[in-house]
Amino acid sequence: MIPYLKKLTQLIQGIPLWQKLPSLIICFLIALPLNATPEQDQAAFRKHYQQRFPKLKLTDYANGVYAIDEIARQSWSAIEEFPPYETAIEEGKKLFNTAFPNGKHYADCFPHKGLGISNEYPKWSKTQGKIVTLARAINDCRTKQQESALPYEKGNMVNLLAYLAYTSRGKAINVNIPKDSPGALSAYEQGKAFYYQRHGQLNFSCATCHIQNAGKKLRSEILSASLGHTNNWPTYRLKWGEMGSLHRRFAECLTQIKAKPFPEQSVEFRNLEYFLSYMGNGVPISGPSTRK
Amino acid sequence: MKTIITLVFLALLSCTSTTKMPEQTFNPGKQIAFSRDKGNCLACHAIKDGESPGNIGPALKNLSTRFKNKQQLREQIWDATQFNPETSMPPFGKNKILSENEIDQVVDYLWGLK
Numbered sequence: 001m002i003p004y005l006k007k008l009t010q011l012i013q014g015i016p017l018w019q020k021l022p023s024l025i026i027c028f029l030i031a032l033p034l035n036a037t038p039e040q041d042q043a044a045f046r047k048h049y050q051q052r053f054p055k056l057k058l059t060d061y062a063n064g065v066y067a068i069d070e071i072a073r074q075s076w077s078a079i080e081e082f083p084p085y086e087t088a089i090e091e092g093k094k095l096f097n098t099a100f101p102n103g104k105h106y107a108d109c110f111p112h113k114g115l116g117i118s119n120e121y122p123k124w125s126k127t128q129g130k131i132v133t134l135a136r137a138i139n140d141c142r143t144k145q146q147e148s149a150l151p152y153e154k155g156n157m158v159n160l161l162a163y164l165a166y167t168s169r170g171k172a173i174n175v176n177i178p179k180d181s182p183g184a185l186s187a188y189e190q191g192k193a194f195y196y197q198r199h200g201q202l203n204f205s206c207a208t209c210h211i212q213n214a215g216k217k218l219r220s221e222i223l224s225a226s227l228g229h230t231n232n233w234p235t236y237r238l239k240w241g242e243m244g245s246l247h248r249r250f251a252e253c254l255t256q257i258k259a260k261p262f263p264e265q266s267v268e269f270r271n272l273e274y275f276l277s278y279m280g281n282g283v284p285i286s287g288p289s290t291r292k
Numbered sequence: 293m294k295t296i297i298t299l300v301f302l303a304l305l306s307c308t309s310t311t312k313m314p315e316q317t318f319n320p321g322k323q324i325a326f327s328r329d330k331g332n333c334l335a336c337h338a339i340k341d342g343e344s345p346g347n348i349g350p351a352l353k354n355l356s357t358r359f360k361n362k363q364q365l366r367e368q369i370w371d372a373t374q375f376n377p378e379t380s381m382p383p384f385g386k387n388k389i390l391s392e393n394e395i396d397q398v399v400d401y402l403w404g405l406k
Contacts, residue, residue, distance in 0.1 A: 201389055202382040203373070213348050213380055219335045220344040 061228035062286040069222040084236045085288040092163025100145040109141035118168035124184035131270040152264035158234045165287035175277040191275025200259025228283035236290045321401025
């Protein structure tokens with residue numbers, strides 16, 4: 001909250017007051033109210049989409065844009081019958097079950113041997129004082145076992161995540177903001193602020209496209225709802241011709257609006273993922289998945 | 293297997309085919325409005341001759357009945373947030389997405405559209 005206000009103040013400094021007013025008003029109109037609790041934010045977020053897409057159930061949002069784009073959904077369902085992410089799951093499983101040189105396994109680092117836990121991430125880590133995504137937790141595990149960290153965007157890391165998501169399929173996203181950790185709430189608030197802030201030369205916020213215009217067409221591309229935006233990762237995209245991470249997709253949306261993308265697993269993207277995951281609580285994991 | 297994936301994906305992609313410009317006399321304003329790395333107005337607006345437009349904003353036609361004069365139309369394009377702080381439309385002039393001269397050319401072109 002405080003860092004958000006600081007950022008906002010920085011942003012609007014040097015702008016004459018009469019020009020400042022409209023942008024201040026936007027923050028309060030489109031954005032969820034600054035002083036709302038996460039529970040209130042979540043209720044408002046869902047209500048918006050319920051009103052826009054009255055036929056959709058919460059679980060339908062697991063399918064991203066294909067929940068609302070009937071035509072594209074048909075070809076997508078056909079792809080899902082011979083999924084191009086199958087090799088990633090197999091590779092990931094092999095990696096996951098291979099012992100480190102010290103004899104330990106990934107399974108030793110996680111509750112439930114690491115299976116069926118993707119829906120619980122990202123988490124606030126009290127000891128580290130920051131948001132830990134599952135990708136981060138995998139690298140923390142490697143470091144603990146004296147192994148070097150894996151790059152995040154694609155390759156082995158994404159294969160590991162694909163396998164872990166696969167073992168978590170159907171489980172509802174279940175991310176919480178512990179009441180006894182003000183740092184967790186602050187990370188959430190920063191993620192929320194990032195989501196509603198306008199970015200880049202084209203001056204869009206994530207909300208401009210995925211809330212205000214969800215279901216409408218940008219050129220011939222229907223815009224998806226942000227509800228469940230974190231549930232289908234990692235994902236095979238034709239555009240990439242390979243599997244990729246959620247943060248890679250964040251970066252691509254920012255690049256499209258001529259904004260500076262942040263690095264994979266940066267604090268900005270981890271907090272954004274935390275906010276979006278909390279908004280998507282209850283949407284089942286469907287990763288790994290396929291998208292255009 | 294791979295071929296099937298590729299074919300189905302291509303079918304998906306074909307829905308997002310790029311806009312071909314019909315052959316005709318060169319109109320700089322139109323080219324700026326249609327070009328993806330200039331105005332890209334078709335991303336949000338239907339415009340005569342424009343293929344697969346988006347539907348975020350209203351169709352751009354009969355603007356001379358919507359705006360008092362060209363200057364007013366120009367202001368909408370220069371910075372739409374002046375009139376609607378919540379607008380989805382990028383501020384083409386204010387954020388220097390288009391040059392002043394390019395905006396004039398787009399205005400000239402749009403003003404004539406019925």
